[in-house]
Amino acid sequence: MKKVIFICRGNMFRSQIAEAIYNRLAIDGSVSESYGTNVSARNGEGTVLSSCSVLDLELEFMKNKGMDISNNICKQITPELLKDNSKIIMMSEPEFIPEWIKSYPYEYWEIPNPEVHTPEILENVYNLLYKKITEQLINIKND
Numbered sequence: 001m002k003k004v005i006f007i008c009r010g011n012m013f014r015s016q017i018a019e020a021i022y023n024r025l026a027i028d029g030s031v032s033e034s035y036g037t038n039v040s041a042r043n044g045e046g047t048v049l050s051s052c053s054v055l056d057l058e059l060e061f062m063k064n065k066g067m068d069i070s071n072n073i074c075k076q077i078t079p080e081l082l083k084d085n086s087k088i089i090m091m092s093e094p095e096f097i098p099e100w101i102k103s104y105p106y107e108y109w110e111i112p113n114p115e116v117h118t119p120e121i122l123e124n125v126y127n128l129l130y131k132k133i134t135e136q137l138i139n140i141k142n143d
Contacts, residue, residue, distance in 0.1 A: 002030035002086040004136070007106075009092045010044060011036030011074040013058060014111050018089065018129050020067040025137060030086065035077035037092040037101070047074040054117075061122045077101070087136070 004022060008015040015034035022032035039045050049055050050070040059070045079100060082088060088106035090097060093113070111128055114121045 002028070003084070004030065004032040004087045004089060005077075005082065005085050006032060006034040006089045007037060007077050007092055007101075008034075008111075009036055009038045009096045009113065011039050011076075012044070012047075012049065012052065012055060013117075014091045014113060014125065014129070016049065016069050016072055017058075017062065017126060018091070018133060019072075020062060020069050021126075021130055021133050022137075024067055025133060028137070030137075033075075033081075034072075035075045035081060037077055037096045037098060039074050039076040044074045045076050048072070049074070057117050057119070058122060061119065061126070065126065089136070 006015040006018040006022070011034055015036065019032045019034035026032070036044070048070075049059060049072050059068075062069050082101070082104050088104055090101070090106045090108045091111045091113075109132055111125060111132075112121075114125075
């Protein structure tokens with residue numbers, strides 16, 4: 001089975017949205033998971049998204065798109081999690097990418113991680129991810 005790993009910094013925003021979009025759109029049996037590069041350093045490992053009030057707008061936005069991510073949990077990326085994957089997509093800012101990850105082949109997507117989330121910003125990030133993921137699905141299908 002093909003698997004895509006989405007990685008951002010905190011596994012609270014970009015990678016969670018990407019995972020939800022990918023898993024909703026994939027029709028070829030492939031799946032995705034999401035992780036963060038800096039989750040443990042921020043003591044966020046195991047945090048349920050719905051327990052973070054700063055994510056209320058994001059969670060409601062995704063529900064309106066037909067994807068409930070409120071029970072998703074923030075997870076730290078580890079070397080073991082990167083084995084046997086078809087594709088690794090990195091969205092974490094370069095300064096938050098650990099050296100050990102650089103030994104794995106990954107594709108870098110420059111997706112903004114805004115300090116303030118507004119409906120317009122959420123729609124923009126969602127649309128960027130949706131476009132890239134639909135292109136990615138085509139590429140994976142052809143691999």
